[in-house]
Amino acid sequence: MIKVENLSKKYGDLVVLKNISTEIKKGEVVSIIGPSGTGKSTFLRCLNLLDQPSGGSIFIDGENILDKRIDVSKIRQKMNMVFQSFNLFSHLSVLENLTLGPIKLKGISKEAAENKSMDLLRLVGLAEKAENYPDELSGGQKQRVAIARCLAMEPEIILFDEPTSALDPTMVSEVLSVIRRLAKEGMTMAIVTHEMAFARDVSNRVFYMDQGLIYEEGSPKQIFDAPKKERTKVFINRIRNFVSKIKTQDFDFYALNGEIEGFCEKQLISKLIRANLLRVVEELLILYKPYLNKIELELEIAHSEKTNQLSLICQTKGKKFNPLDNKDLEDDIGIKIIHKFTEVVEFKWADNQNRLELLFVN
Amino acid sequence: MIKIFLLIFYFLLSFQANANEAMKPIANLEDLKNKKIGVMLGSTHDAFAHKQYPEAEILQYKSPADVLLGVKSGKVDVGIYNSVSLTEILKLNPDLGVIDKPFEFSPVGFGFNKKDIELHAQFNAFFKAIKESGVYADMIERWTKKGITDMPKIDTPNKNGLLVAGHISDGGLPFVTLRNNENIGLNIELAKRFAAYLGKDIRFDDMEFGALIPSLNTGKIDFIAVTLMFTEERKQKINFGEPYYEIGMSAFALKKNIAAFKQEKKNNSNTPTFIEELVNNFQNNLIQEKRYLLLWDGLKTTIIISILATIFGTFLGGIVCFLRMSKNRFLNIPAKVYISILRGTPVLVILMIIFYVVFASVNINPIIVATIAFGMNCGAYAAEIFRSGIEGIEKGQMEAGIAMGFNKIKTFIYIILPQTIRRILPIYKGEIITLVKMTSIVGYIAVQDLTKASDIIRSRTFDAFFPLILIAILYFLISLILIQTLDYLEKITDPKYKRKVRTKS
Numbered sequence: 001m002i003k004v005e006n007l008s009k010k011y012g013d014l015v016v017l018k019n020i021s022t023e024i025k026k027g028e029v030v031s032i033i034g035p036s037g038t039g040k041s042t043f044l045r046c047l048n049l050l051d052q053p054s055g056g057s058i059f060i061d062g063e064n065i066l067d068k069r070i071d072v073s074k075i076r077q078k079m080n081m082v083f084q085s086f087n088l089f090s091h092l093s094v095l096e097n098l099t100l101g102p103i104k105l106k107g108i109s110k111e112a113a114e115n116k117s118m119d120l121l122r123l124v125g126l127a128e129k130a131e132n133y134p135d136e137l138s139g140g141q142k143q144r145v146a147i148a149r150c151l152a153m154e155p156e157i158i159l160f161d162e163p164t165s166a167l168d169p170t171m172v173s174e175v176l177s178v179i180r181r182l183a184k185e186g187m188t189m190a191i192v193t194h195e196m197a198f199a200r201d202v203s204n205r206v207f208y209m210d211q212g213l214i215y216e217e218g219s220p221k222q223i224f225d226a227p228k229k230e231r232t233k234v235f236i237n238r239i240r241n242f243v244s245k246i247k248t249q250d251f252d253f254y255a256l257n258g259e260i261e262g263f264c265e266k267q268l269i270s271k272l273i274r275a276n277l278l279r280v281v282e283e284l285l286i287l288y289k290p291y292l293n294k295i296e297l298e299l300e301i302a303h304s305e306k307t308n309q310l311s312l313i314c315q316t317k318g319k320k321f322n323p324l325d326n327k328d329l330e331d332d333i334g335i336k337i338i339h340k341f342t343e344v345v346e347f348k349w350a351d352n353q354n355r356l357e358l359l360f361v362n
Numbered sequence: 363m364i365k366i367f368l369l370i371f372y373f374l375l376s377f378q379a380n381a382n383e384a385m386k387p388i389a390n391l392e393d394l395k396n397k398k399i400g401v402m403l404g405s406t407h408d409a410f411a412h413k414q415y416p417e418a419e420i421l422q423y424k425s426p427a428d429v430l431l432g433v434k435s436g437k438v439d440v441g442i443y444n445s446v447s448l449t450e451i452l453k454l455n456p457d458l459g460v461i462d463k464p465f466e467f468s469p470v471g472f473g474f475n476k477k478d479i480e481l482h483a484q485f486n487a488f489f490k491a492i493k494e495s496g497v498y499a500d501m502i503e504r505w506t507k508k509g510i511t512d513m514p515k516i517d518t519p520n521k522n523g524l525l526v527a528g529h530i531s532d533g534g535l536p537f538v539t540l541r542n543n544e545n546i547g548l549n550i551e552l553a554k555r556f557a558a559y560l561g562k563d564i565r566f567d568d569m570e571f572g573a574l575i576p577s578l579n580t581g582k583i584d585f586i587a588v589t590l591m592f593t594e595e596r597k598q599k600i601n602f603g604e605p606y607y608e609i610g611m612s613a614f615a616l617k618k619n620i621a622a623f624k625q626e627k628k629n630n631s632n633t634p635t636f637i638e639e640l641v642n643n644f645q646n647n648l649i650q651e652k653r654y655l656l657l658w659d660g661l662k663t664t665i666i667i668s669i670l671a672t673i674f675g676t677f678l679g680g681i682v683c684f685l686r687m688s689k690n691r692f693l694n695i696p697a698k699v700y701i702s703i704l705r706g707t708p709v710l711v712i713l714m715i716i717f718y719v720v721f722a723s724v725n726i727n728p729i730i731v732a733t734i735a736f737g738m739n740c741g742a743y744a745a746e747i748f749r750s751g752i753e754g755i756e757k758g759q760m761e762a763g764i765a766m767g768f769n770k771i772k773t774f775i776y777i778i779l780p781q782t783i784r785r786i787l788p789i790y791k792g793e794i795i796t797l798v799k800m801t802s803i804v805g806y807i808a809v810q811d812l813t814k815a816s817d818i819i820r821s822r823t824f825d826a827f828f829p830l831i832l833i834a835i836l837y838f839l840i841s842l843i844l845i846q847t848l849d850y851l852e853k854i855t856d857p858k859y860k861r862k863v864r865t866k867s
Contacts, residue, residue, distance in 0.1 A: 077767035087762035091780045101766045
């Protein structure tokens with residue numbers, strides 16, 4: 001359906017895409033993953049010529065759309081796009097957002113377009129919002145409307161450009177489940193995403209993009225469980241972490257709590273584990289507090305997306321000091337709590353560096 | 363707050379009182395040498411005052427009525443004007459008096475373009491004819507001796523085209539004045555007879571005195587139908603027709619400032635009440651001589667110019683905005699230059715340049731000139747308003763339209779434009795209201811708009827307060843109606859308003 005040959009894109013001297021060649025077949029769901037700034041979105045935007053490629057050719061149903069004689073607007077009607085920032089038309093109601101294209105571009109009667117659009121809104125669960133305006137919807141609702149708006153044009157393929165990146169973590173799943181449903185119904189889709197778990201179970205094929213090219217491609221199983229190439233391995237097994245340095249006794253405890261919660265939400269860590277993590281952090285900080293004017297504490301929370309392992313690392317410099325081993329405490333309730341919520345506790349002292357690592361029960 | 367106002371008020375009052383106190387009675391023309399003298403800009407009085415009284419402070423006014431009002435309100439101590447008209451004017455203004463006797467007598471005549479020798483010759487032939495037939499003597503008899511102020515019927519067959527005469531409508535009887543919205547006077551009769559002699563129709567363009575000679579020389583008018591005094595300076599610029607009268611100048615002032623009238627007792631025993639005065643003013647300024655017709659015509663002109671200029675300006679603004687936003691340098695640089703020039707020059711100057719320079723030799727309706735000038739000015743501002751509106755819309759809106767399959771133009775029409783309109787309306791509203799108020803300067807190019815109408819009434823009734831307040835109210839009402847209309851437009855373009863209407867019905 002889409003065939004790309006030697007596609008390249010340059011911004012001045014900066015090469016964003018290097019000779020990409022690939023093919024997307026009808027009914028396929030292709031996920032495009034990879035680090036930021038490696039040209040994933042640019043690749044997608046080149047497919048419908050929102051960004052003009054610098055070289056190569058793109059065939060849609062056998063027609064080269066880079067040919068000057070081709071009416072690109074007509075081709076674009078076959079392949080609609082869902083944007084990271086939704087881009088709903090703010091002057092139109094939800095229903096009008098859906099009917100504008102069919103009425104003005106396809107010449108469908110207003111009534112027919114409205115009936116069809118109401119069906120689509122039901123499909124994405126937003127029929128009751130038909131008369132509302134975009135600024136009255138939540139992020140997740142907006143993105144679902146945007147998907148319905150795409151579908152209203154009856155495209156043969158939908159391009160998703162990071163559809164959940166601008167959403168609150170709580171709203172990600174409602175959008176993903178709509179996309180899942182489309183995948184089940186056999187819609188051809190190309191999805192740029194950072195949601196690994198989602199990419200893994202929704203797609204037939206995964207492109208791992210790095211440094212402007214499709215570095216490795218294969219089935220989700222191949223890419224996620226047995227990546228062959230070096231950089232893919234690093235990316236798939238990478239660990240996301242959160243670091244905070246505490247230098248005084250008067251640090252902003254609530255801001256720190258908020259940041260940790262944000263990190264947990266982003267990593268889709270369950271509520272229970274998040275609560276445990278916060279409790280342990282609080283107890284640890286109470287233990288460290290009397291010494292904080294003299295020493296600097298580095299707090300690190302690390303999460304591996306692949307193994308879903310969560311660990312908390314506390315580091316201080318100076319002579320050997322393990323807060324869990326402190327004999328001067330009035331009671332040991334804090335220490336008991338910490339032990340209750342963590343699986344493994346490891347303490348090391350080397351090169352004047354104290355390192356306390358706690359692994360959470362999963 | 364109120365205290366501050368009172369303080370300012372008191373200060374102003376005391377200031378005026380001081381000015382009056384410093385005044386010593388004027389006995390003769392010698393006493394003018396260190397006074398404030400009001401004259402009409404570009405008149406022989408102006409030249410005379412500057413030559414004769416180098417130490418005096420000379421204020422140049424744009425019309426005879428302004429000179430008169432200047433004297434009446436104490437802005438100047440003395441005014442100088444032609445002695446014949448002054449006699450008539452003083453009959454209506456008992457608080458003014460003439461100082462000494464008329465002086466500097468000079469013949470007066472119409473003015474002709476130096477290049478238009480034919481018309482000049484025709485006038486002289488015509489004048490010779492009416493002198494011989496006794497028509498001229500009859501005219502002088504009626505207007506200046508008997509004081510009969512009815513215009514005789516003069517047939518002006520429109521066979522050989524149109525003759526455009528420049529004049530000042532508030533010159534004062536017996537030469538010219540405006541009554542029942544119609545020009546009358548010796549000048550008018552003479553000019554009309556001349557047109558009839560040529561078999562032409564005649565149109566009188568009302569101008570400021572200073573604009574008469576430039577207008578003649580740029581071809582805006584065919585001749586000057588004003589009692590022009592013969593001077594050497596003027597003879598270098600224009601040809602004078604045969605002199606038809608001889609007039610001098612008189613200096614005048616408030617009677618209380620003139621030594622000769624000092625002894626006269628005031629008999630202001632029955633000052634009218636406020637209500638009486640208001641009714642009186644209303645009578646004087648509106649009803650008498652059907653002056654409301656003047657205002658009505660002025661109002662229409664103001665509204666027509668405003669509407670046409672708004673339409674033209676919006677249209678032009680759209681084009682300039684398009685050019686300005688173009689990536690092509692050959693398109694966007696001219697647009698930038700246009701915007702900065704139009705925003706950086708007073709609209710009055712632009713108006714005069716278009717009238718006297720650009721369309722110098724074209725006989726064009728001044729209303730069209732006004733529309734072009736105000737439209738050009740409005741267009742420059744509108745272009746920037748449009749641009750900020752369009753640029754304020756996220757790029758994503760355009761991209762979503764394009765990605766859906768709309769071409770650029772359709773995306774603009776269906777997606778960008780409706781959002782832009784909603785965004786810019788509040789600012790645009792202000793721009794249009796500014797435009798309406800700006801039109802008050804079209805009097806400069808001989809258009810009779812609302813402001814000019816009030817000027818004319820002022821020149822007849824010598825009352826500054828009533829006509830000015832009246833047009834202030836009229837302008838305010840125009841703006842108010844405009845604001846209401848645009849507010850409504852703003853409301854109905856609000857998408858949520860549409861829904862409200864839908865759910866109600």
